[in-house]
Amino acid sequence: MTTDSRMSLDPEVVEKISGLELKARSIVEGFISGLHKSPFRGSSVEFAEHREYVPGDDMRFLDWKVFGKTDRLYIKRYEEETNLDAHVVVDASNSMGYRSAKGPSKFEYASWCAAALAWLITEQRDSVGLVLFDENVRKVVPAASNRTHLMNILGELERALPGGNTGIARALGEAGEAVRRRGLVVLFSDLMDDSEEILRGLKQVRHRGHEVLLFHVLSHDEVTFPFDRLTRFEGLETDDVLTADPASLRAAYLEEVKQFRRRLRRVCLANRIDLVEMDTAEPLGVVLSAYLAKRGAARRS
Numbered sequence: 293m294t295t296d297s298r299m300s301l302d303p304e305v306v307e308k309i310s311g312l313e314l315k316a317r318s319i320v321e322g323f324i325s326g327l328h329k330s331p332f333r334g335s336s337v338e339f340a341e342h343r344e345y346v347p348g349d350d351m352r353f354l355d356w357k358v359f360g361k362t363d364r365l366y367i368k369r370y371e372e373e374t375n376l377d378a379h380v381v382v383d384a385s386n387s388m389g390y391r392s393a394k395g396p397s398k399f400e401y402a403s404w405c406a407a408a409l410a411w412l413i414t415e416q417r418d419s420v421g422l423v424l425f426d427e428n429v430r431k432v433v434p435a436a437s438n439r440t441h442l443m444n445i446l447g448e449l450e451r452a453l454p455g456g457n458t459g460i461a462r463a464l465g466e467a468g469e470a471v472r473r474r475g476l477v478v479l480f481s482d483l484m485d486d487s488e489e490i491l492r493g494l495k496q497v498r499h500r501g502h503e504v505l506l507f508h509v510l511s512h513d514e515v516t517f518p519f520d521r522l523t524r525f526e527g528l529e530t531d532d533v534l535t536a537d538p539a540s541l542r543a544a545y546l547e548e549v550k551q552f553r554r555r556l557r558r559v560c561l562a563n564r565i566d567l568v569e570m571d572t573a574e575p576l577g578v579v580l581s582a583y584l585a586k587r588g589a590a591r592r593s
Contacts, residue, residue, distance in 0.1 A: 376418040376475055377435045379467045380406045382449065383481035383509075385426040387528035389454030392512040392572060401572045402480035402509045403449040408580055409478060414442045421470060422448055425463035426456030432470060458485040464493035468500045478505045482514075483556070484528065491559055504565045508556065512573035514549070517542050 344366060358366045388399035396404070406422075413420040414437060421435035422445045430452070433445055460481060467477050477497050483490055497504050512518075519538035526533050553569065560567040568583050570576075 377471050378413050378476040379421045379471050381423040381467045381479045382406050384424045384452050384454050385458040386455050387484040390511050395572045398482050398509045399454045407446050410445050423467045424452050427459035429463050429466045460485045461489040461493035464497050468497040474501045476503045480507045482509050498563050507568045509570045515571050517545050
């Protein structure tokens with residue numbers, strides 16, 4: 293295990309995230325939906341972000357170090373220190389341990405993405421905490437903003453193993469209480485729980501005034517149902533067992549998945565919750581960087 297702050301990220305993820313470093317302040321500002329809204333900018337307050345130089349900008353705020361690396365002019369922008377509190381909430385229930393024939397388990401995939409976001413938020417000098425849960429909240433790491441704290445979060449993610457049933461509402465309730473002022477709650481889960489409980493938990497966090505970002509993590513098998521011979525299906529969080537010909541189940545299964553995802557999109561849209569659908573077969577760095585860039589573009593428009 294490396295001691296670098298990017299621990300727990302595979303090389304492809306590190307490469308993609310590192311490529312966003314120069315734009316990290318504006319992109320992550322978009323990703324957190326403008327939670328830094330202070331109008332006060334100037335050299336007497338905290339650095340906020342870079343933006344490209346336009347004629348008429350005060351030359352005193354040019355970042356010459358960035359110019360030396362990129363041969364492009366960027367202005368330093370400042371704002372009153374109003375640090376964000378964010379909590380990354382990761383489902384560590386037994387169903388998250390499922391992996392397709394190729395690629396990581398859902399829990400590994402979620403952990404890598406959670407680690408990447410924790411790193412980005414820390415780079416912003418904002419505070420990030422962690423909640424790990426199954427049917428109970430297993431671990432709560434309060435939000436802080438230093439590298440030592442980031443290493444603690446990454447270590448907890450690396451040591452955690454999937455197990456137990458899922459209890460999303462309780463985990464979201466505890467996360468919402470832990471974020472004492474208006475902040476960000478990021479949930480990673482396959483949502484293998486009662487749909488009403490999921491909705492109740494999400495609405496509870498939104499009611500507290502927090503921004504909610506939901507990463508719905510599914511394995512490639514769950515998305516495509518690739519089985520083609522007599523198969524024994526075992527419940528991930530139950531004792532149910534079914535031996536069946538996949539051909540007789542495929543159409544009904546895929547339709548059920550389609551309908552669930554459609555309902556989830558409607559719920560998230562209605563409650564102003566950002567939803568990212570994730571397939572463990574997709575390169576994580578591409579998915580995450582595309583989402584951050586999209587949020588950054590939405591923020592600027």
